[in-house]
Amino acid sequence: MTKQDDLERRALEIIMKSGDKGILQSDLWRKINVTSREGSRISIRLESKGLIRREPELSRGRWTFRLYPKHRPASMDSILNCPCISCKESSVCGANSIITPNDCEKFTRWILEEES
Template identity: 70%
Template sequence: MPKQNDLEQKALNIIMSSGEKGILQSDLWREINASSREGSRISIRLENKGLIYREPELSRGRWTYRLYPKRQPVSIDSILDCPCLSCEENLRCGAGGKVSPNDCDKLIEWALKENPG
């Protein structure tokens, strides 16, 4: 039988990978091969540690909780097309220098395109 910490870590990984849609607590304990009691206790412990939050939800005529991660995994997708990554002036660029991100037209244009309004 796996250790409690191993089950907690496995459960947390599953919850983290569920992202914004979350996962039903009843589905989680089935996925980690735990009893409903163990699954409930694990989710309560993770909530008490501040790693997840739970919201009650009616599913298939029964009340359960939907579990969501408090933090999303880090992703660099949002900055992959940042002009700084391929800029030929990258080595000379710095705040207060001759080439500066403070007045870079390419960077300003990219930032406005990514975050309109």
């Protein structure tokens, strides 16, 4: 792994951990111990790869960018109560089977509960 790849990976990890609040680009380059120019280049590369989004922000009288992750890490919380996990019919359930998720009342009820 090149130094540049390592810096991008470290930067992306920090941005991912910042979540919905994001992180100022100026704070990021300080955390990964690079110059503002290199920090800006790393941010631009991550944005061009579709991994982050950059939004301009005025901070302490200077323009910078707030960096946000475009994707969130997968979480088991989203499927913990899914009825499919403990369903007795799961071995015969599938897209082209007799039983399908489209026709399952338990699955439909669970999805509707999760949305509300």
